Amino acid sequence: MKYIKNADILLKHGDVPAKGKILELLDRLWYEMDSYRIIKNMVKIEDGTLHIGECSWDLCKKKNIYLFGAGKACNAMAMAMDEVLGEHLSKGIISVKIAEPEDKYKNTIAYVGGHPLPNKEGMTAALEIIKMIDDACSDDLFISVISGGSSALLTCSVDGITLEDEICTQDTLLRSGAKIGEINAVRRHISLTNGGRLAERILGKGAELINIIVDDGIGELPLVNRNVPVPYSATPVAEDSTTLQDARDCIENYNLKNRIPKSVIEYLWDDDPKKETPKAFNSGITHFVLNSVPDSCEEALKIAKDMGINAMVFSTFLEGEAREAGYFFGSLAREIQANKRPIVPPCFVFCSGEATTTVLDGCTGKGGPGHELALGFALEVKDIDNVALASVDTEGTDGTTVFAGGIVDTHTIRQIEDKGYDYYEIMRNHDSGGALEAIDSSILTGNTGTNVCDFNVMYIGK
Numbered sequence: 248m249k250y251i252k253n254a255d256i257l258l259k260h261g262d263v264p265a266k267g268k269i270l271e272l273l274d275r276l277w278y279e280m281d282s283y284r285i286i287k288n289m290v291k292i293e294d295g296t297l298h299i300g301e302c303s304w305d306l307c308k309k310k311n312i313y314l315f316g317a318g319k320a321c322n323a324m325a326m327a328m329d330e331v332l333g334e335h336l337s338k339g340i341i342s343v344k345i346a347e348p349e350d351k352y353k354n355t356i357a358y359v360g361g362h363p364l365p366n367k368e369g370m371t372a373a374l375e376i377i378k379m380i381d382d383a384c385s386d387d388l389f390i391s392v393i394s395g396g397s398s399a400l401l402t403c404s405v406d407g408i409t410l411e412d413e414i415c416t417q418d419t420l421l422r423s424g425a426k427i428g429e430i431n432a433v434r435r436h437i438s439l440t441n442g443g444r445l446a447e448r449i450l451g452k453g454a455e456l457i458n459i460i461v462d463d464g465i466g467e468l469p470l471v472n473r474n475v476p477v478p479y480s481a482t483p484v485a486e487d488s489t490t491l492q493d494a495r496d497c498i499e500n501y502n503l504k505n506r507i508p509k510s511v512i513e514y515l516w517d518d519d520p521k522k523e524t525p526k527a528f529n530s531g532i533t534h535f536v537l538n539s540v541p542d543s544c545e546e547a548l549k550i551a552k553d554m555g556i557n558a559m560v561f562s563t564f565l566e567g568e569a570r571e572a573g574y575f576f577g578s579l580a581r582e583i584q585a586n587k588r589p590i591v592p593p594c595f596v597f598c599s600g601e602a603t604t605t606v607l608d609g610c611t612g613k614g615g616p617g618h619e620l621a622l623g624f625a626l627e628v629k630d631i632d633n634v635a636l637a638s639v640d641t642e643g644t645d646g647t648t649v650f651a652g653g654i655v656d657t658h659t660i661r662q663i664e665d666k667g668y669d670y671y672e673i674m675r676n677h678d679s680g681g682a683l684e685a686i687d688s689s690i691l692t693g694n695t696g697t698n699v700c701d702f703n704v705m706y707i708g709k
Contacts, residue, residue: 250277253691260687262656265635265706269654272550272595272704273637273690279546280641281696282320282394282461285537286327289474292335299457299535300474306335309455310386314339314355315376315445317369317401317483318394319362319642320461322350323696324537325392328459329355332390340379341392342372342400344644347694360400363421363646364414373403373440377448385453391445391484395463395642395698398431401483403439405514405522412508413437423501424605426566427465431481432493435524437511442487442524446532449484456532458484462539463700465566465600469541479534487524491515543641543702544597551595556706558595565600565701569616570623570674572602573638576705577627580634583707592707601700602638604646604677612678615646617701618689619679621653624705626670629660633708639690642698648680650689652701662686 248254251274258267278284290299297304306312312335316325325341329352339355344362360369380389404413416437420430435442449456464481479485494515498504504512514522541563551558561579565572576598583592590596602616617638624636639645639652660670663682673682683689 248274250274250692250695251690252693256687257654257690260662261658262633262635265633265656265708266654268554268556268706269635269637269704272547272554273639275550276543276547276702277692277695277697280538280543280699281323282537283323283327283696285473286324286459287331290328290331292331302476302533304388309388310384311337312388312390313337313379313383314390314392315341315379316392317342317360317372317397318461318698319344319396320394320696320698321392322347322694324394324459324461325355325357326350326352328390328392329353338379340372340375342369344396344400345694360402362396362399364417365399365402365410367410369400369402370410373401376401376445377403377439380445380448380452383452383454387454389449389454389456391456391458393458393482393484394461395700397483398434398441401440404437405439408437408510408514412510416507416511419503419506422606423503424603425497425501426603427601429497432489432497435487435489436491436494436522437514440483442489443483443485444524445483446485446528447525450528450531456484458532458534460534460536461698462536463698465540465564465700467539467541469545470536470539473535473537476533477536479536485532485534486527489524491523538697538699540599540699543599543699547595547597547704556593556595557590558597559590561596561598563599565598565602567602569602569604569620573620573623574627576636576703577624580628580705580707581631584631584634592709594707596705596707598703599699599701606677610677612673612676612681613647614677614680615640615648615652617645617652618648618683619674619677620703621655622659622673622679622683625655625659628657632657634706636703636705637690638701638703641695641700641702643692643695646680648684648689649691650680650684651692653679653683653689655683655688659686659688
């Protein structure tokens with residue numbers, strides 16, 4: 248397999264036929280969603296003209312061409328654009344989550360930022376991008392490559408809020424159980440880069456911006472045509488729909504006011520209108536979306552059809568506690584197998600979105616929502632046969648692990664018990680990643696070239 252590096256190990260135990268079908272589908276899915284391949288197919292330069300999809304730009308009319316970006320799929324996106332632009336590229340600066348040995352850039356500097364929590368190197372990348380923008384002129388062209396994770400990887404807080412304050416704020420928010428949209432409302436309003444601030448800075452110089460995006464927003468429709476520009480909001484390079492009041496509501500709704508640094512609270516509760524993020528840009532930006540969250544399910548349906556296996560999409564809007572979602576998927580698998588509804592087995596069931604976990608202070612386990620969802624599912628199906636599930640973070644790292652997520656079947660609970668683990672202690676300590684790693688049930692990919700939140704796939708046999 249091209250993307251799953253430990254498939255042989257994963258298929259040495261448990262329900263091998265069921266897991267094999269899931270792993271084949273996942274590997275083919277990651278190929279279809281890889282933004283390096285997509286960009287190389289839709290972007291080219293001919294006779295000094297840059298073509299992106301159905302649009303074109305005369306590069307002879309541009310003084311400098313700058314590339315910048317951040318995100319968990321940024322490696323692949325930046326490598327593709329760096330190769331296409333070649334000698335036309337004046338300079339590139341990006342912030343990535345993991346630097347792989349095979350990452351190669353001709354004229355782009357890659358910083359390794361922090362995710363899920365910011366770090367100093369990500370802040371350095373942000374400051375370097377701001378300087379690059381501030382030195383630009385109206386004849387320059389900026390191209391951004393943005394994917395999920397940019398809020399943490401490209402961090403530069405406003406004056407008066409230190410990097411340590413921002414790290415504490417993001418850590419508190421991520422452990423609170425708040426939805427990602429609520430968390431983003433806070434992150435954007437204390438940042439000099441997020442929430443459209445970089446676009447605002449570029450347009451203020453009179454320069455032009457092309458934004459190439461992998462969209463990880465929950466609630467979007469499947470992509471119709473990636474070759475055609477679309478309206479877009481959120482990210483550092485597009486208008487922001489969240490408000491200062493949304494940020495305050497998040498903090499108050501989850502009772503975080505006494506847990507977040509005083510500098511952040513004082514900043515957000517000051518009604519200075521200059522602190523609001525930009526809400527509209529009239530011109531100067533062209534957005535291309537390569538993939539969005541529901542596209543993983545759309546592509547999976549095509550792959551399942553090619554594999555000759557019945558399939559359905561249950562939802563592309565999944566949010567909430569990961570373990571509870573796992574319990575539900577387990578009950579759905581039992582319904583399908585027992586009563587052949589809402590689909591007849593053998594079949595796949597797909598679901599995308601972004602589950603979360605509420606982590607109390609003092610928990611020392613490792614893992615992420617994908618591992619926890621998978622283990623919750625495993626408990627529900629431990630007494631039936633011929634079912635399996637994989638829950639993965641599509642960019643290749645789930646929570647605090649180096650693994651994309653977990654794959655489980657009806658044998659998983661017995662296997663972890665044989666290793667001396669207690670299911671309920673695992674869940675109390677949020678150590679689902681440690682437990683699944685111990686029984687060789689964590690999926691290893693490295694960077695995948697995409698980031699469209701979580702993808703869950705069940706296989707239910709007869």
